[in-house]
Amino acid sequence: MGSLDEVLEGAKTVFTIFGVDITESVVNTWIVMAVLVILALVFSRNLKLYPDKRQNIVEIIVDGLTGLVTSTMGAKNRNFTPFIGTVFLLIAFSNILGIFGLRSPTADFSVTLAYGIVTFFCIHFFALKAKGWSYIKGFGQPFIFLLPINIIGEVAKPFSLGMRLYGNLLGGSVIMAMISGAIALFVPAVASIYFDLFSGFLQSFIFIMLTMVFITIAKDDED
Amino acid sequence: MGWTEYAVAAFAVLGAGIAMIGGGFGPAIGQGYAAGKGAEAVGRQPEAQGKIMTTMLLGQAVAETTGIYSLVVALLLIGIVNKIL
Numbered sequence: 001m002g003s004l005d006e007v008l009e010g011a012k013t014v015f016t017i018f019g020v021d022i023t024e025s026v027v028n029t030w031i032v033m034a035v036l037v038i039l040a041l042v043f044s045r046n047l048k049l050y051p052d053k054r055q056n057i058v059e060i061i062v063d064g065l066t067g068l069v070t071s072t073m074g075a076k077n078r079n080f081t082p083f084i085g086t087v088f089l090l091i092a093f094s095n096i097l098g099i100f101g102l103r104s105p106t107a108d109f110s111v112t113l114a115y116g117i118v119t120f121f122c123i124h125f126f127a128l129k130a131k132g133w134s135y136i137k138g139f140g141q142p143f144i145f146l147l148p149i150n151i152i153g154e155v156a157k158p159f160s161l162g163m164r165l166y167g168n169l170l171g172g173s174v175i176m177a178m179i180s181g182a183i184a185l186f187v188p189a190v191a192s193i194y195f196d197l198f199s200g201f202l203q204s205f206i207f208i209m210l211t212m213v214f215i216t217i218a219k220d221d222e223d
Numbered sequence: 224m225g226w227t228e229y230a231v232a233a234f235a236v237l238g239a240g241i242a243m244i245g246g247g248f249g250p251a252i253g254q255g256y257a258a259g260k261g262a263e264a265v266g267r268q269p270e271a272q273g274k275i276m277t278t279m280l281l282g283q284a285v286a287e288t289t290g291i292y293s294l295v296v297a298l299l300l301i302g303i304v305n306k307i308l
Contacts, residue, residue, distance in 0.1 A: 167291030206284045
């Protein structure tokens, strides 16, 4: 993580293709994607019925995520686990990239808003699939006059999701830049455990929890 | 640079401070309330500590949202000052 000015300046443009700026956020997301793909290849190679150490780690993660999805969304929505798990790992690895001195892709509002919009489309796609026309009619409930307010509430969801993630990450990197600018020895390392590791995992956990809750409410709520 | 730029910069910094006053109060109260209730719940049911902890952290993070909004607003205002000066 660079100095305070660098953090506040936003993501730098690394190179330009056909007039499109490829910023640090995009390049760092590529790094995260490459790491995740390599980890997936390494950990899914020759799986056995009686797992060894390597396979046990993955089984703990998959079991934990399946349990979380089942307990939050109900047993019939168990097949959301791959999507939720992917979002969790992507955001978690993006968040903890700050430890390695790179700029977290999630400290950029365009990236987090994109994640929020993915959630937005998920909510409405699965709700429409499950409920059909009655879901659209549900926006006019209890009175038709509340239609604009309901629509604004729905449109605000991706913004609030994205803003929460972005603000936390940006705030974390600002504080980290201040601490490492003020004290050089030992203290930044301890602060990094909280602001990069703990906060990063917590924020990605909250993102997937809210995603699951929103999807479940829109999809399965009887009214 | 005229005095208007100085005034704009001064008020932007002031606004950033005021935003953080408001944004500090609400989430602090909300998070403290959630933590207090969490401690109460652990006292009543120590065996459910893991689940209570998760729920409490989730609720606190959601309560934190408004504070984060004001932090973003404050940072944007400081960004304006950096651009002017």
